[in-house]
Amino acid sequence: MRDFEYIRAGSVKQAVGICAEAKTKAIAGGTNLIDLMKLQVETPARLIDLNAIEDRRIEETDAGLRIGALTSNTAVAIDKRIRADYPVLAKAILAGATQQLRNKASVGGNLGQRTRCPYFTNIDQPCNKREPGSGCGALKGVARIHAILGASRHCIATYPGDMAVAMAALDAQVEIAGHSGKNRMIAVRDFHRCPGDRPELDNILQPGELVVAVHLPAPVGGTQLYRKVRERSSYAFALCSVALRQSPGLTNDCRNYCSENGQAWHCSKRRPTF
Amino acid sequence: MPIVINSLDYQLPDDPRVSLLDFIRDHAGLPGTKKGCDHGQCGACTVLLDGERINSCLALAVMHEGCEVITIEGIGGADQPSALQQAFVKHDGFQCGYCTPGQICSATAMLAEIAEGWPSDATDDVRSCPRLTDEEIRERMSGNLCRCGAYPNILAAIREVADAGQ
Numbered sequence: 440m441r442d443f444e445y446i447r448a449g450s451v452k453q454a455v456g457i458c459a460e461a462k463t464k465a466i467a468g469g470t471n472l473i474d475l476m477k478l479q480v481e482t483p484a485r486l487i488d489l490n491a492i493e494d495r496r497i498e499e500t501d502a503g504l505r506i507g508a509l510t511s512n513t514a515v516a517i518d519k520r521i522r523a524d525y526p527v528l529a530k531a532i533l534a535g536a537t538q539q540l541r542n543k544a545s546v547g548g549n550l551g552q553r554t555r556c557p558y559f560t561n562i563d564q565p566c567n568k569r570e571p572g573s574g575c576g577a578l579k580g581v582a583r584i585h586a587i588l589g590a591s592r593h594c595i596a597t598y599p600g601d602m603a604v605a606m607a608a609l610d611a612q613v614e615i616a617g618h619s620g621k622n623r624m625i626a627v628r629d630f631h632r633c634p635g636d637r638p639e640l641d642n643i644l645q646p647g648e649l650v651v652a653v654h655l656p657a658p659v660g661g662t663q664l665y666r667k668v669r670e671r672s673s674y675a676f677a678l679c680s681v682a683l684r685q686s687p688g689l690t691n692d693c694r695n696y697c698s699e700n701g702q703a704w705h706c707s708k709r710r711p712t713f
Numbered sequence: 714m715p716i717v718i719n720s721l722d723y724q725l726p727d728d729p730r731v732s733l734l735d736f737i738r739d740h741a742g743l744p745g746t747k748k749g750c751d752h753g754q755c756g757a758c759t760v761l762l763d764g765e766r767i768n769s770c771l772a773l774a775v776m777h778e779g780c781e782v783i784t785i786e787g788i789g790g791a792d793q794p795s796a797l798q799q800a801f802v803k804h805d806g807f808q809c810g811y812c813t814p815g816q817i818c819s820a821t822a823m824l825a826e827i828a829e830g831w832p833s834d835a836t837d838d839v840r841s842c843p844r845l846t847d848e849e850i851r852e853r854m855s856g857n858l859c860r861c862g863a864y865p866n867i868l869a870a871i872r873e874v875a876d877a878g879q
Contacts, residue, residue, distance in 0.1 A: 443729065445729035474752050538853060674856060675853040
C-alpha cells in the first residue's frame with residue numbers, strides 16, 4: 440500500500456472542503472477502498488475518515504425514512520421499520536457480501552463502491568476505468584460478470600452492489616452535500632452512470648461532493664421481491680439481479696428494476712409476466 | 714485515546730497503513746488471529762469489533778481509536794475454552810486449524826445475532842425472527858472459508874452450542 444496522509448473529519452463541511460482536493464479519498468467502512476489500496480488500484484495521497492461525523496441514524500421523516508450515509512449495511516437490514524415496510528431493501532442487502540463485511544460497510548460507501556471487473560483490479564491489465572485511454576482488457580477477455588446492457592466500446596464493467604437496486608425500485612433519493620452548503624437530492628436510479636466514453640466516472644458526484652443520506656419515500660406495501668443470480672449460493676456478486684415492488688391493487692403500477700450487475704436500470708411500469 | 718484489545722490498552726500505530734489485523738498480530742503480539750487472503754474473502758482474520766464480527770484485514774488500525782476488539786485469545790484459551798471452542802474440538806471442526814480462530818469468532822457473533830433476531834439471506838420472511846436451521850447456519854457462516862473442507866463438522870459444533878443455548 441502506498442503511503443498517505445490520514446485525516447479525521449469532524450463535520451460534513453470540513454470533509455467536503457478536503458475531499459475537493461486532488462488525490463483525496465473519503466473513507467467510511469473501508470471494505471472496498473482498503474482492498475483497492477492494497478492492490479494499488481487506488482493510491483490516494485490523502486484519506487479523510489468520515490466516521491467521527493456520526494450520521495449513522497435511521498430517522499423518520501414526514502414521508503418515510505432518512506438513512507444517514509454512515510449507517511452500516513447491517514443496521515439497515517436489521518431495522519424493524521425497514522424489514523416491515525421496505526422488505527426488498529433488507530433482502531437485497533442480505534443477499535450481498537458476508538455478515539463481517541455488512542457490519543463494516545456503510546450505506547454511502549455501498550453506493551460508491553467500485554466495479555469488481557477483474558481487469559480493473561489487476562494493475563497489470565489495461566483498463567479505461569482505472570487508467571483512461573489504456574484500453575479495456577475485458578472486451579476480449581473473460582467477461583462473465585460484465586454488462587450486456589448499458590455497456591460501451593470503452594468499458595463493459597458494472598456497478599456490483601445489491602442495495603442500490605432495491606433502493607431504485609423503492610424510488611429512493613440520495614442526499615448529496617457539496618460546496619454550496621445546500622444539499623441536493625437525486626434519485627438513486629440516476630446516481631450511477633453507464634460507462635459511455637467516460638468510464639472513469641462511476642457516478643454523478645462532482646469533486647468535493649459527498650453522499651450524506653438516502654431517503655426512502657412513504658411505505659407503499661404490496662409485493663416486494665429481490666432475486667439474485669450468482670455463481671454460488673452465498674457470498675458472490677450478482678450475474679444479474681432484479682428488485683420488484685408492486686403496489687397493492689394497482690396492477691399498472693409495478694416498478695421492476697433489473698440490475699445487469701447494477702449498471703443498467705430498467706424501469707417497467709407494466710405488470711411483468713413470470 | 715488507545716485501542717482496547719481483549720481488555721488491554723494499546724497505542725495506535727504512527728503509520729496509517731497498518732491494518733487492524735497486522736496491528737493485532739505484530740504490534741499487540743496476539744498471533745491467534747490469522748492472515749489468509751488479506752482481502753476480506755476468507756474470514757480467517759475475523760475478530761469482534763465493539764461486539765460485531767468484522768474482517769480485520771480490511772480495517773486500518775488508526776481508524777479504531779477508542780474501539781474495543783476481542784480476538785480468539787479473548788474468547789477463551791486452553792485453560793478456559795468457550796463452549797464453541799470445546800464443541801469444535803469435540804466434533805473435529807477443523808483439520809489444519811488455520812481458519813479455526815476466525816470460524817469461532819464468527820460463530821460466537823453469529824449466535825448473538827440470532828438471539829437478537831437478525832435475519833439473513835436464508836430467512837424466508839425478513840419480517841419474522843429467524844429459526845436456526847442448518848441452512849441459516851451455513852448462510853451466516855459463508856464469510857469463513859475452510860480449505861480442508863471441515864464444514865460438516867463445523868456445522869455440527871455450532872449446532873450443538875446453538876441447541877444447548879435455546
